[in-house]
Amino acid sequence: MSAAPTTEVKPAPPAIEKIKVKVDGREVEVPKLTPDWQGKFAPTTMLQACDIAKKDVPHYCYHPKLPVAGNCRMCLVEFGTPALGPDRKPVMNPDGTPKIAKSPRPAIGCATPISPGMEIYTSTPGVKQMREGVLESLLINHPLDCPICDQAGECKLQEYSVDYGQSASRFVEAKVHKPKAVDLGPRIMLDAERCILCTRCIRFTKDVAGDDALGIVNRGSYNTIATFPGLPFDNNYTLNTVDICPVGALTSKDFRFQMRVWFLKETKSVCTSCATGCNVLISSREEKIYRYTPRDNDAVNGPWMCDAGRLNFKWIHRADRLKDVLVRGQKSSWTAALSEIADKLKQAPAGSVAIVASARQTNEELWLISKLKTKLGALSDSVERTGDADKLLVSADKNPNTNGARLTGICFSEMGINLPKIAAGIAKGAIKTLIVFGEDVTKHGISTELLGKLDTLIVSDILPNATTSAAHYVLPGCAHAEKRGSFTNTKGRVQKFLQAVQPQGEARAEWDFLHDLVYNVTGKNGFLTIEGLFNEMAKDVPAFNGLTWAGLGDTGVTVKI
Amino acid sequence: MSFTVPANLEAEIDELITHYPVKRSASLMLLHALQEHFGHISPEATQWVAKKLGLQPINVHELVTFYPMFRQTAPGKHQIKVCRTLSCALGGSHKLHEHFCTKLGLDPHAHGLQTTKDGKFSVEFVECLAGCGMAPVMMCNEDFHEGVSNAKADEIIGGCR
Ligand code: SF4
Ligand code: SF4
Ligand code: FES
Numbered sequence: 214m215s216a217a218p219t220t221e222v223k224p225a226p227p228a229i230e231k232i233k234v235k236v237d238g239r240e241v242e243v244p245k246l247t248p249d250w251q252g253k254f255a256p257t258t259m260l261q262a263c264d265i266a267k268k269d270v271p272h273y274c275y276h277p278k279l280p281v282a283g284n285c286r287m288c289l290v291e292f293g294t295p296a297l298g299p300d301r302k303p304v305m306n307p308d309g310t311p312k313i314a315k316s317p318r319p320a321i322g323c324a325t326p327i328s329p330g331m332e333i334y335t336s337t338p339g340v341k342q343m344r345e346g347v348l349e350s351l352l353i354n355h356p357l358d359c360p361i362c363d364q365a366g367e368c369k370l371q372e373y374s375v376d377y378g379q380s381a382s383r384f385v386e387a388k389v390h391k392p393k394a395v396d397l398g399p400r401i402m403l404d405a406e407r408c409i410l411c412t413r414c415i416r417f418t419k420d421v422a423g424d425d426a427l428g429i430v431n432r433g434s435y436n437t438i439a440t441f442p443g444l445p446f447d448n449n450y451t452l453n454t455v456d457i458c459p460v461g462a463l464t465s466k467d468f469r470f471q472m473r474v475w476f477l478k479e480t481k482s483v484c485t486s487c488a489t490g491c492n493v494l495i496s497s498r499e500e501k502i503y504r505y506t507p508r509d510n511d512a513v514n515g516p517w518m519c520d521a522g523r524l525n526f527k528w529i530h531r532a533d534r535l536k537d538v539l540v541r542g543q544k545s546s547w548t549a550a551l552s553e554i555a556d557k558l559k560q561a562p563a564g565s566v567a568i569v570a571s572a573r574q575t576n577e578e579l580w581l582i583s584k585l586k587t588k589l590g591a592l593s594d595s596v597e598r599t600g601d602a603d604k605l606l607v608s609a610d611k612n613p614n615t616n617g618a619r620l621t622g623i624c625f626s627e628m629g630i631n632l633p634k635i636a637a638g639i640a641k642g643a644i645k646t647l648i649v650f651g652e653d654v655t656k657h658g659i660s661t662e663l664l665g666k667l668d669t670l671i672v673s674d675i676l677p678n679a680t681t682s683a684a685h686y687v688l689p690g691c692a693h694a695e696k697r698g699s700f701t702n703t704k705g706r707v708q709k710f711l712q713a714v715q716p717q718g719e720a721r722a723e724w725d726f727l728h729d730l731v732y733n734v735t736g737k738n739g740f741l742t743i744e745g746l747f748n749e750m751a752k753d754v755p756a757f758n759g760l761t762w763a764g765l766g767d768t769g770v771t772v773k774i
Numbered sequence: 775m776s777f778t779v780p781a782n783l784e785a786e787i788d789e790l791i792t793h794y795p796v797k798r799s800a801s802l803m804l805l806h807a808l809q810e811h812f813g814h815i816s817p818e819a820t821q822w823v824a825k826k827l828g829l830q831p832i833n834v835h836e837l838v839t840f841y842p843m844f845r846q847t848a849p850g851k852h853q854i855k856v857c858r859t860l861s862c863a864l865g866g867s868h869k870l871h872e873h874f875c876t877k878l879g880l881d882p883h884a885h886g887l888q889t890t891k892d893g894k895f896s897v898e899f900v901e902c903l904a905g906c907g908m909a910p911v912m913m914c915n916e917d918f919h920e921g922v923s924n925a926k927a928d929e930i931i932g933g934c935r
């Protein structure tokens with residue numbers, strides 16, 4: 214991306230008045246206003262107050278990042294407000310406490326604002342009975358097919374049924390059967406019988422994704438989520454509806470019937486498909502990745518991610534992954550290859566080496582490469598990757614770490630301007646050694662013929678391509694899901710990701726073998742762990758000064774870019 | 775598919791829209807107007823209304839499927855509507871509905887409007903027709919019938935043939 218980098222600066226939130234309410238007899242102080250789904254301040258609701266008081270209020274239709282609909286009634290609670298006398302003054306109990314007038318009717322917690330002195334009751338027999346009633350009615354026409362339902366294990370209907378459900382159904386009438394396995398769109402399958410009609414999917418699609426494609430058709434017990442017949446549900450955010458659907462009605466065609474969720478190991482990571490760097494959870498089992506789901510981070514992606522990024526992990530398991538260290542086409546070992554390479558680099562005259570790194574590599578790796586670059590006086594650059602942006606999350610920059618490449622000095626603000634110089638240098642014979650990381654340079658102006666002129670071509674990559682076939686040394690690297698590291702996103706947020714699965718074959722994390730190589734070439738030692746390496750880098754790169762691996766936390770830190 | 779609304783009907787519809795502060799509010803009136811003209815609301819008609827009002831087709835489709843009075847396919851020539859609200863339910867309207875269905879070869883337990891294969895008759899339940907004192911009550915097209923026995927039902931069918 215050649216656009217000028219911008220760091221996101223958030224204004225400090227305004228001071229919000231606090232008010233006191235009681236939740237189940239315990240007094241809590243809650244802000245009078247709370248950010249609503251769009252981040253605008255709106256009166257705090259009873260449900261939010263209960264949340265602050267750490268009292269769970271079961272709910273289906275409420276979602277903090279969607280407009281409030283108030284249709285499921287699962288969040289009904291009882292409440293009371295300070296009683297006022299005829300003089301509009303609070304009435305006091307004999308012991309001096311304000312008398313509370315209990316509301317004769319319950320109210321939905323998700324849409325009822327709190328008021329000073331309010332008392333909310335979430336665990337009375339009445340509230341329990343209401344929850345039981347709501348659940349019973351939701352289950353009337355439900356097919357109870359949990360054993361074959363993908364949502365089982367992370368289903369709100371199951372969870373609340375454990376808390377408030379009945380073990381036997383009292384329903385003796387015939388169930389209404391609704392369509393099952395409805396093909397809503399290329400990535401989404403609907404089971405209308407499991408739907409509880411909370412409208413989360415409709416609201417997300419209309420109000421967040423901006424594609425008014427879903428609606429409820431038919432009437433009464435025949436109500437069904439649908440698109441207009443013949444119009445597929447197909448925007449780049451459809452899979453988020455699978456995440457927010459509280460039940461197993463909306464399922465991902467990709468994940469459907471693939472794995473029971475309780476077997477999955479979840480690893481905190483980030484998406485690498487564009488410079489936004491949406492936070493994700495990688496779900497894997499026995500070294501196989503089954504799905505990506507978005508991980509909440511209000512500084513980056515909120516609770517959402519795009520479909521393209523979410524499904525872009527299949528290549529990690531491709532059978533043709535590079536798995537062996539190759540020296541001139543022959544299988545070799547890391548020790549042998551790295552010491553040969555180090556010897557060659559140490560002898561290389563200044564200016565005879567060039568480096569093409571990838572903006573898909575991590576900050577730590579790029580920094581290590583920049584150490585090599587300085588030592589060797591090498592020309593370096595990386596490859597720009599652009600595509601379409603949208604209004605919600607997707608960035609036009611398809612490299613996850615463009616800013617990392619800039620900040621570590623691998624490339625200039627305008628990425629790729631050194632590539633023609635490198636090509637010219639090779640053509641002239643001035644550049645004899647080329648080191649390439651994760652890019653097929655034959656597609657970026659350094660043709661196979663040019664590569665043939667080199668004395669030494671050192672390539673590290675994940676999948677085979679024309680550059681790896683031409684290489685004298687092939688060093689098999691890792692997908693980000695197979696290693697740890699950090700990226701700097703388009704707004705300057707430094708975010709770390711953890712390792713979900715093991716590298717394939719002989720492959721090693723790039724930072725890990727780069728460390729050995731840099732040590733061999735420059736003689737500098739240090740950092741054998743990613744933590745140590747990151748902290749070392751943070752001291753060295755001005756933009757990262759003051760950062761620590763631990764300090765990045767789960768959601769990252771924004772730096773000035 | 776070619777779906778054309780005659781110019782005079784379109785003019786009428788454009789005028790209808792001006793009655794409402796928000797275009798969307800005219801949805802039902804437009805659907806009624808189109809159904810009156812075409813006999814039912816085809817998917818093309820739904821799309822036409824959506825386009826006219828600046829909506830998505832699903833917004834209009836929701837209405838068409840919500841109200842049983844909107845027909846998504848052509849109904850029978852004779853539309854039999856049996857009331858099933860309380861008085862009529864007590865007065866035997868389910869038996870009457872069943873009688874019509876058996877007589878016409880339809881499924882008495884199916885949900886919603888059913889039409890005979892020859893397209894002559896449609897049978898459906900409706901809610902209160904405001905003749906509660908004379909249950910069971912029904913309509914055949916625009917004609918209203920009170921206290922309908924099975925014999926009277928047969929007569930009504932006979933009259934239609
Ligand atoms: S499909 Fe899921 S999200 Fe949509 S209304 Fe039904 S239960 Fe709610
Ligand atoms: S918006 Fe970008 S970072 Fe986010 S999920 Fe999509 S491709 Fe990945
Ligand atoms: S969560 Fe409050 S009504 Fe659904």
Ligand code: FES
Nearest residue numbers: 857862903905906
């Ligand atoms: S209940 Fe049938 S007409 Fe009123």
